Amino acid sequence: MTAPIVIVGAGLAGLRTAEELRRAGYEGGLVLVGDEDRPPYDRPPLSKQFVRGEVEDTALRPPEFFAEQQIELRLGVAAAGIDIAHRRLLLADGSELEYAHLVIATGLRPRRLTGLPELAGIHVLRSHDDAAGLRAAVGSARSALVIGAGFIGCEVAASFRAEGLDVVLVEPQAAPLAGVLGEQVGERVAEMHRAKGVDVRCGLGVSLLHADENGAVRGAELSDGSEVAADLVVFGVGSRPEVEWLAESGVELAPAGAGGGVLADENGRTSAAGVWAAGDVAAWRTPAGAHRRMEHWTSAGEQARVVALHILAELVPGTEVPAVPAQVPYFWSDQYELKLQALGKPSPADDLHVEPGNGHAFIAYYSRDGILTAVVGAGMAGKVMKARGKIAAGARVADVLAPA
Structure with a gap:
C-alpha cells in the first residue's frame, strides 16, 4: 500500500495544503497531524470576536468535511522528529507515520x-x-x-x-x-x-x-x-517558528537571527527529499535569492497551492505544473471600528506619503526608488484595495499619487 502524504500542522496552511491536493486530483492517503485536540480553526478572530465573547466557534471546516474529503485527522499529538532516510514522521506519543511526502506547516509559537x-x-x-x-x-x-x-x-x-x-x-x-x-x-x-x-x-x-x-x-x-x-x-x-522538533532531523533551518524557519526553495521544497514547508514556519527563497517568511493569512493559501501542485508533479512524472500567479501580500487588523489593511510589502525604510481621512482614518503609500511597494490604510478599504493592481504592476508612486 502506498504511503500517504502527511501534513504536520493542523492550522490554516496545513488545511489549505490538504484541500489543494484534493482539488488538484490527488486520491491517495492524506493525514493531517496537529498537536491540539481541535480540528483546524481560524486564528484571527481569537484576539477580537472570540475573546470578547461574540463568537463561540472559529472552525474552518465542519467535522463532516474531513470524512467527505477522506482526510485523516491525527490530533492531540505533536511531531517529535523525522527519519528522512526511511521517510517516517516520529510522533511524541512514540508512534510513527510513514509518508510518501511530508509537508511541514507547524506555524509559530508565542514568545x-x-x-x-x-x-x-x-x-x-x-x-x-x-x-x-x-x-x-x-x-x-x-x-x-x-x-x-x-x-x-x-x-x-x-x-x-x-x-x-x-x-x-x-x-x-x-x-x-x-x-x-x-x-x-x-x-x-x-x-x-x-x-x-x-x-x-x-x-x-x-x-x-x-x-x-x-x-x-x-x-x-x-x-x-x-x-x-x-x-x-x-x-x-512576537512569535518564533515552531521548529525545535526538527533540530536533529537533517532538514535545513534558517538562522534565528534571520527570522528562523524551515528553509525552502520558491516552490516550498526543503533540503530533504520529499519534505516541503508552507505557511508561517516556511522561509521560502525569494526571486532575489534571499529567504523570507510570510506571516500572512493569504500567503498560507498561496503557498499551499504551489506545494500541492509540485508534490503531484513528483508523484506523477511528466505532470505539468500550471503557473500559480503571485499574489500581492494582504493582511488586516480589526481595531475598534476601523479595519487596518495592508497590501504589498511595507517597510519602515520606504519613502512614505500619508493622506488623512475622517477621524482616525488614513491611507499611506509606501515606495522604494520611486516604485509603489505597499499601501496601508485604516477605514479606507476602497482606496486600499484599488491599489492591488498598481502594486503588482510596479507602478510609479508619482503616477499613483497624481490623481489624488
Whole structure:
C-alpha cells in the first residue's frame, strides 16, 4: 500500500495544503497531524470576536468535511522528529507515520519575556486554549497591561477596552507597529488607541512584575521606574517558528537571527527529499535569492497551492505544473471600528506619503526608488484595495499619487 502524504500542522496552511491536493486530483492517503485536540480553526478572530465573547466557534471546516474529503485527522499529538532516510514522521506519543511526502506547516509559537516570574493572570495568545483562558479572565479583571504593541497586542488592547477594562499598552519601539509599518503610521495607530482611552507608553519595557499574596499578578514596574496596576497581563512580544522538533532531523533551518524557519526553495521544497514547508514556519527563497517568511493569512493559501501542485508533479512524472500567479501580500487588523489593511510589502525604510481621512482614518503609500511597494490604510478599504493592481504592476508612486 502506498504511503500517504502527511501534513504536520493542523492550522490554516496545513488545511489549505490538504484541500489543494484534493482539488488538484490527488486520491491517495492524506493525514493531517496537529498537536491540539481541535480540528483546524481560524486564528484571527481569537484576539477580537472570540475573546470578547461574540463568537463561540472559529472552525474552518465542519467535522463532516474531513470524512467527505477522506482526510485523516491525527490530533492531540505533536511531531517529535523525522527519519528522512526511511521517510517516517516520529510522533511524541512514540508512534510513527510513514509518508510518501511530508509537508511541514507547524506555524509559530508565542514568545515570552525572559527573567520575569510565572504568575497567575499572565497570558499569551496563539491557540484556542490561550484565547479561552484569556476570555475567562477578562470577566473578572479591572485593569490590564498589554506588553508589545504589534498586531496581536493592539487587537487585544482594543478588545479589552471594548469590555471596559483600564488598559496600559507598553511598546519598546517608538510607536505601535513601528517595526512593520514605520513610526509615522505607528503613531497614527497610537493616537487611535489613546482616543479610546488606552494608556499607550512607547520606548519602554517591563522591569518587574508584582504579585499579590496568592501569587497572582497585580502590577508591574516599567523600565522608566513608573508603576502600573494590572490584574491581567498579556505578552504580545512576537512569535518564533515552531521548529525545535526538527533540530536533529537533517532538514535545513534558517538562522534565528534571520527570522528562523524551515528553509525552502520558491516552490516550498526543503533540503530533504520529499519534505516541503508552507505557511508561517516556511522561509521560502525569494526571486532575489534571499529567504523570507510570510506571516500572512493569504500567503498560507498561496503557498499551499504551489506545494500541492509540485508534490503531484513528483508523484506523477511528466505532470505539468500550471503557473500559480503571485499574489500581492494582504493582511488586516480589526481595531475598534476601523479595519487596518495592508497590501504589498511595507517597510519602515520606504519613502512614505500619508493622506488623512475622517477621524482616525488614513491611507499611506509606501515606495522604494520611486516604485509603489505597499499601501496601508485604516477605514479606507476602497482606496486600499484599488491599489492591488498598481502594486503588482510596479507602478510609479508619482503616477499613483497624481490623481489624488
